[in-house]
Amino acid sequence: MSKMLVEGARIGTRGEDFLITKVNDNFDGTYLIDAEGISELVKGKSFKFDTNIDKDIEVLDPAKTTLVADTDYGYRKTKLFLETQLRHSTNYSEKITIAHKAAFNNADYQFDPTIKAFRLPRPRMLIADGVGLGKTIEVGIFLSEMMKRGKGKRIMVLALKSVLGQFQQEIWNRFAIPLVRLDSQGIAQIKSELPANKNPFEYYDKTIVSIDTLKNNAKFRHHIEKSKWDIIVIDECHTVSNSSSQRGSLAQFLATRCESLILTSATPHNGKKESFANLINMIEPTAIPKNGEYSQEEVDPYYVRRFKQDILDEEVKSNFQEREIVPIHAELYQEEEDFLEVQQKIKISALESLEKTTEDLWGNKDFVGKKDFLFSIGLFKGYMSSPSAALSSLKKRVAKIEARQAENNLAENNTELLNDLIEKIEVIVNDKKDAKYDAFKNELIKLKWSGRKKDERIVVFAERIDTIGYLEKRLQEDFNVADKAVQVFHGGQTDTEQQAIIDDFGKKDSDIRVLITSDAGSQGVNLHFYCNRMFNYDIPWSLITLEQRNGRIDRYGQSKTPYIYYMIAKSDLDGLKTDLHIIENLTKKEEEVYRTLGDAGAVMKLYDTNSEEDKVKEAMADSNEDFFEDFDTDSLFGEAETDKTDSCVDPEPIQEERSLYGNDSSYYQDLIDQLKADQLLETTDAEFVDKNYLEIKNTKELHRVLFDLPKQAKPKLNEIYRLSLSKDTVQDSIEEARKKKGEWAKFQMLYDLHPVIKYLMTKLEASVDKDVALVAKIKDLPENTAYFVIHGQVANNVGQAVISDFFVVPMRLDGGMASQPITLHEFMEEFNVSNELLTQSIEEEDINKLTKLLPDAIDFGTQMYMHQKQQLKQVEMEKKSAVYEEKLKHWEKDANDQLLLDFEDKPKTGFIKRKLEDRELEIKTILEKSSQYFKDLTSLNQDAYLKVISVFYKEQ
Incomplete structure (x- = not known):
């Protein structure tokens, strides 16, 4: 009997019929079977059987099959049953067999990760495409194809807390793959609905959760250790590349708990082979030699990495817009120069101190000089964000010194100096002598922006929380706009707050006219719907961060020209002029990279935001305006090798379909008609409005079977699911849903992977006895x-x-x-x-x-x-x-x-x-x-x- 236990086999046990979805060998002559109920009492439910216990499992002996004459007109039931078996059967092609029917514009490069993964013993892949190329779509393609192959029943997605809702919605709207969102609200709901000892990762087959939730929640960690998945997806996986960190160790553990693993990141390494090796080792432990030395050829099978410039398909290119860069120079007021002149004196004095000091036996230079230099740079960076940010930092510093009585000969501990600086900034703040803000305000006026509903919406990036609050207050005062028109986004907000803001900003009916965000909004989130203007209010001292910021509106699917503004201070003050030029050169270099190479990390060859910031500080110490080396792509694998991969794995990625029906419409129409004829559907339960559009009522049975669909996607009892064969209809519906807060697309794709269609197909299969x-x-x-x-x-x-x-x-x-x-x-x-x-x-x-x-x-x-x-x-x-x-x-x-x-x-x-x-x-x-x-x-x-x-x- 055990030799007949395979995926797709129908079995009988405990008086009911089941369809085997997975077989696990216990290696003692017995098997653990995952099965889906198909007879009336168990229909739509998942079960596990152990052949050590369930000894009455029967597998059909084909020689004892009962032959029954089909009396339906045109042998409809015979053709339908055979076609349904064909569609339900496991497919092991190395090509795309189902995902091309989902609701996105087919682009061959997006099929590459999945096709490449299928060539490995275990389908596992690092998707490292550049910012804005559509990694979420590539994940959806992989999930769809794995589900078609019977290997995608249990899925867990780990994503940043800010994008949980966005990712969940994208995967549902385009691929009809339901993920249960376990954010703080979802977890609270689980606690109220499930018994305390119930493992949510066993109850729900497909979930999406923040890795920080798992990391910080001991109970969830316990549940995870007891669970296994077919597929785990880790989005923005660079956050787990350090295997010794808490996140990294959790990710390493999860890699052992799944058959397939997908990692995604636009910044997959920090320029060190070790960090990249950590990710590749999660995919395949034997890919990297133990000495840590490896070539691109050795790891090439396990990842894809392309940039916008690598995509040659003209249709794909048409979904990107050529961006416009707008530098806005703000001539500093005298009061601002007075403050920054003191900052420059501290810097120069510190550098002179360092030059005069020789290294001691331990290689250390003058401690005071080092500390004062870093203090001066901190002052400069804080003020370049905003006067408010610099003032807040100085006041906190004074309070700290007074509390600890830590005054000494360090500039940062000199309360007289600090109080003098505070006075200078207070004059600037009180008299509103902020040149950069005034230039920003004037640009908004030039754009005829007043914060009203008819005005364009704008994204503003700023590093400091104090700057975010400062901008929020001043915009509300100067433009007399309602509180809801100006919203802030930062890492201190809860996951549900962050998701609500991002969802709101992406809707046409949003009241938000300007979103002021920290760099918490620079990774993963889509800000390009109804928005094509972005201000870098302060310039991050990292090309990687700058590229990530700009990619929020300059990405695949942007319908208008993206305008990216840089707010740049200007001064002729000695020293200060050079430092400002260094910061401005970052913006020029990012644009050069964008036009040519595509990988911002390859410029400084540091691949880490903190290291890049340190490089900028070094440039300021050396007064080196053009501190960039001539960049090339030999960053990770040595000279003449790049970390990019081919953008065409298979010139013909889609497998030709074989069907008894001329088209999908005919099959689904016959399926519905047959189920009605067999009285398995009521006449009013399902109806084709036209040949491409099917409406299906959410009956009590369907509502129970599809209990784990996202609540936003699920119609109320007796309301309808709207399924269409037309990609245009579904994509128009996705666009339409963006017009109203809280809306999800009303239409989904009518294809075999939709849970409703799978339910109907299983119903048809079950209508013919297993023997x-x-x-x-x-x-x-x-x-x-x-x-x-x-x-x-x-x-x-x-x-x-x-x-x-x-x-x-x-x-x-x-x-x-x-x-x-x-x-x-x-x-x-x-x-x-x-x-x-x-x-x-x-x-x-x-x-x-x-x-x-x-x-x-x-x-x-x-x-x-x-x-x-x-x-x-x-x-x-x-x-x-x-x-x-x-x-x-x-x-x-x-x-x-x-x-x-x-x-x-x-x-x-x-x-x-x-x-x-x-x-x-x-x-x-x-x-x-x-x-x-x-x-x-x-x-x-x-x-x-x-x-x-x-x-x-x-x-x-």
Whole structure:
């Protein structure tokens, strides 16, 4: 019996019928089975069975199939049942088979990550495309294709708290994949609805949650340790690349709890091979040699990285707009220069002190000089954000000194100096002598912006919280706008607050006219809907941050020219002039990168925002206005190698469909009509408004079965789901939903992955008993022949159906095989079964003849078709296995060589001995797990599971 337990098989146990969705080997001769109920009592529910306990599980013996004449007009039920089996069956193509039907404009480069992942033993991939290229769409494509292959039942997405709602909505609207959002509100709801001991990650198959929620919630961490997933997605994965951090260690653990792993980031490394290796090791532990040295060729199979300039498709390019850069120079007021002159004197004095001081025995220079220089830079940076930010910092500093009585010869601890600086800024603030704000205000007036509903909406980025508050207050005062017209966004807000603001700002009916945001809004969030003007009120001292900010409105799908403004202070004061030029040069360099290279991180070759800021400080210390080296792309893999990958993995990524129906509309129409005819749907439960648009009522049963759909996407009881075959209709609906706060798209794609359609297809499957095959008599066949349509599957030791094929065994009605077995596609083409068929009378005598032929048809199918397929597949698998085993041996040798090198001069006692043993155990564990997994993956020892789907025949 166990050899017949494969994905897609129908079983009977405990008096009910189930469809197997996954088989896990217990490695003791028993199996753990995931199944979906299909008979009335268990319909739509998920179950687990252990064959050690459930010993009454029955798998259909194909030779004992009951043949039943189809009496429907045109043999509709036979065709429908066969088509539904085709659509529901596991597909193992390395091409795109379903995702191209989702609601997005097909772009071949977006299919690359999925196709590349399918070429690996385990589909795992790092998606590292540049800012604004549509990584969420690429994730949706992967999830869709994995679900089509029966490997995407259990999914967990980890994302930044600010984008949970945005990501959830995008994946639902475009791909109809439901994710339960576990933000603070969602968690509170779970606590009220689920028993305290219930694991939410077992109750909900598909979830989206912030990694910080998991990291900080001990109970959730406990639940995670008890759960496994088919797929885990970690968005903005650079936040987990440090394996020693709390986030990093959690991510490393999660990588072991899933079959497939998708990591996404526009900034996948910090220029160090180690950080990139940490991400690749999560995908494949044996990809990176233990010495940490690797080439691009070694890791290329595990990631994709392209930039806007790499995409050659003109249609794709049309979804980007050429941006306009607008530098706005603000000539500083005398009062501002008076303050910054003091700042410059502190800086110059500190640098002179450093120059006069020689290094001591430990390589340290003058402590006072270092501290004073950093203090002067902090003053400058604070003021370049806003006078308010600088004033707040100084007041906090004075309060701290007074509390600790820490005054000494450091400038930052000199209260007389600090109070003098405070007085100077208070004059600036009180007299409103803020040149940069005045220039900003004048630009808004020039744009005829007054904060009214008809005005353009604007994004303003500022680093300091005090600056954000300062801008909010001044805009409200100067333009006399309502509080709701000016909104702020920053990292101190709760997840639900952040999501509400982002959702609101992206809606046409939003009252927000200006969104003032910290750099918490620079990663992941979409700000380009109804907004194409962005001000960098202060210039971040990092090209990476600058690129991320600009990418919020300059991204795929922006319909207008993005205008990016830089607020730049101007002065002729010695020293200050140079520092201001250094900051302005950052904006020029970012634009140069944007026009040519595409990767801002490759300029300073630091790949880390803090390190880039330090580089800017060094430039100010050296008065070096043009401190950028000539940049190229040899940052990670050495000279002449880049971290970019090909932007075309497969020139023909989409697999041709094979169907008994001319189009999807005909199939879905027949499906609905048949379910109504069998009284499995009420007449008013589903109706095609036209050939492309289907309305389905949310009945009590459907409401119960689809309990885990996002509440915003789910109609109320007895209201309708609107499904369309037209991408334009669905995408227009997505656009329409952006007009109103809280709205989700009213239409979703009418395709096989939609939960409602999957429910209807399962209903149709269940309407034919598990041990029944339908019989159709058609005139186009040769006389005295019967064609047995069979679905054959062979599973590997992981329980996955490695071979899943529909074929046809031709038999003579008087016994014996009429010809060699052929594929279902060949049968469909040769005998036109896709055409309209004429229903004929089928006699009981004919059914008896066909029933007698069944055992021979099964034997012939097994020996002459499935065994051959299995042998060919086994040869293919053995070749892959040999290559993989060789790779493992190479990795093992490198790992052991490195171990000897690391410990050869160290005593093998105490702590060092334990460390050595830990490293040896780590290597052994990785090898054993990897080797065993690949053996199980490529093993085809199991017997083929055959199921008779239907029989077509013609008598003499």
